[in-house]
Amino acid sequence: MDGSGLPQFIATGITQGAIYALVAVGFNLVYSATGIINFAQGEFVMLGGMFAVTCYSMLHLPLALAVVLPIAAVMLVGAGVHYFTIRPLRRAHLLTLIMVTVGVSVALRGLAKVVWGADAYPLPPFSAGESLSLAGANINPQSLWVMACAAATGAALTLFLRCTLQGRAMVACALNRRAAQLVGIRVERMHMWAFALAGGVGAIAGSVLAPIALPSYDVGLALALKGFCAAVLGGIGSNAGALLGGVLVGLLESLGAGYVSSGYKDAFAFFVLLLVLLLRPSGLLNVPTRREER
Numbered sequence: 001m002d003g004s005g006l007p008q009f010i011a012t013g014i015t016q017g018a019i020y021a022l023v024a025v026g027f028n029l030v031y032s033a034t035g036i037i038n039f040a041q042g043e044f045v046m047l048g049g050m051f052a053v054t055c056y057s058m059l060h061l062p063l064a065l066a067v068v069l070p071i072a073a074v075m076l077v078g079a080g081v082h083y084f085t086i087r088p089l090r091r092a093h094l095l096t097l098i099m100v101t102v103g104v105s106v107a108l109r110g111l112a113k114v115v116w117g118a119d120a121y122p123l124p125p126f127s128a129g130e131s132l133s134l135a136g137a138n139i140n141p142q143s144l145w146v147m148a149c150a151a152a153t154g155a156a157l158t159l160f161l162r163c164t165l166q167g168r169a170m171v172a173c174a175l176n177r178r179a180a181q182l183v184g185i186r187v188e189r190m191h192m193w194a195f196a197l198a199g200g201v202g203a204i205a206g207s208v209l210a211p212i213a214l215p216s217y218d219v220g221l222a223l224a225l226k227g228f229c230a231a232v233l234g235g236i237g238s239n240a241g242a243l244l245g246g247v248l249v250g251l252l253e254s255l256g257a258g259y260v261s262s263g264y265k266d267a268f269a270f271f272v273l274l275l276v277l278l279l280r281p282s283g284l285l286n287v288p289t290r291r292e293e294r
Contacts, residue, residue: 007137009258010251015143015212017250018150019045022205023227024234024242025154026198032174032237033194035094039101040081042224043108044199047074048206049215050112053121063124071203077108078199082192090188105220112217120214123207142211149208153201154243161239170194222266226253229269233276235283244284248272 023041030038051070055061061069085100125142132139161167172180173190181187205223206215213219230249234241249269256268276283 005258007135009254011134011137011139011143013251013254014247015139015146015250016253017230017247018146019205019209019223019246020226020230020249021150021243021246022153022201023223024231024246025157025239026201026205027228027231028237028239028242029157029194029198029201031231033170034086034097034191035174036086036097036101037228038195038198039098039224039228040105040108041198041202041227042220042222043105043112044074044078044202044220045206045209045223046112046215046217046220047077047108047199048203049123049210049219050116050121050206050217051203052207052210053123053215054116056123057121063126066123067126067207070207071200074199074203074206075196076199078202079192079196081199082195086191086195087188105224109217109220116217118217120216122214123210125211126208140212142208146208146212149204150243150246153204154239157197157201158239166190166193226269229273232273232283235285238283238285241283241285 023045026041026044027038030036030041048070051073052066055066055069056063059066081101081104085104086097089097089100125140126145127141129141132141132144161171169180169185170190170193172183172185173187177187180190209215226249227246230245231242232245233248234243234245249272252268252272253265257265
């Protein structure tokens with residue numbers, strides 16, 4: 001085992017982990033407000049990348065606008081997913097609602113294939129320039145954008161949930177739905193906001209990932225699974241845990257591919273998920289919260 005490539009493996013792992021962290025944050029937003037695991041989160045990421053490519057390559061919008069507009073568009077998709085699929089079944093069993101999100105994932109993937117086809121599409125990097133050399137690792141500027149967006153998104157959402165009236169209302173719905181209703185909070189509206197914000201976070205991940213990994217209609221499934229592993233590893237419901245879990249999953253995947261075999265690259269995250277579920281089901285940073293029965 002040659003240690004000369006270790007810095008590069010770490011840099012690659014952190015970049016991948018930042019994407020997984022953003023997906024995990026999207027999972028947390030929906031879970032914290034509703035108790036639902038939204039397996040359509042990966043398709044939100046896919047739509048963010050495909051909308052960015054459409055705005056830039058087909059509509060010929062400036063790159064900055066082509067990256068920002070998909071965030072609003074996928075937020076509308078997220079709100080629509082709640083309004084048309086989750087809200088009508090709000091009294092259904094939790095497992096039923098989770099299976100609905102699986103169906104939504106399949107439907108969005110099929111619709112994306114019809115609209116964009118099976119090809120992958122390029123998007124230029126956000127900033128030009130040569131790769132940076134740091135401690136023996138070459139880091140391209142887009143990787144720095146990925147890391148910065150993951151950190152900024154996690155921090156912004158934490159401040160939103162703690163310091164804004166809307167965010168505190170979402171947290172109240174998560175802690176005790178009935179009490180939130182009694183003090184005048186419109187719980188269903190908070191749930192819709194959770195799905196919309198999860199869509200926005202997914203679009204951010206898809207947009208910053210597009211210049212590194214060409215977006216296509218089928219990228220969402222793998223990202224959803226890796227993001228779910230990151231959320232569980234860090235402690236589902238904890239944004240700090242999502243960031244930590246994402247980085248750890250990315251590092252394990254990169255180091256495993258570099259030192260063991262790239263053929264087992266996708267297996268490492270799921271192996272870690274099994275270990276966490278066996279040894280520490282609450283995750284590394286999870287803070288238990290009281291949740292009312294549905």
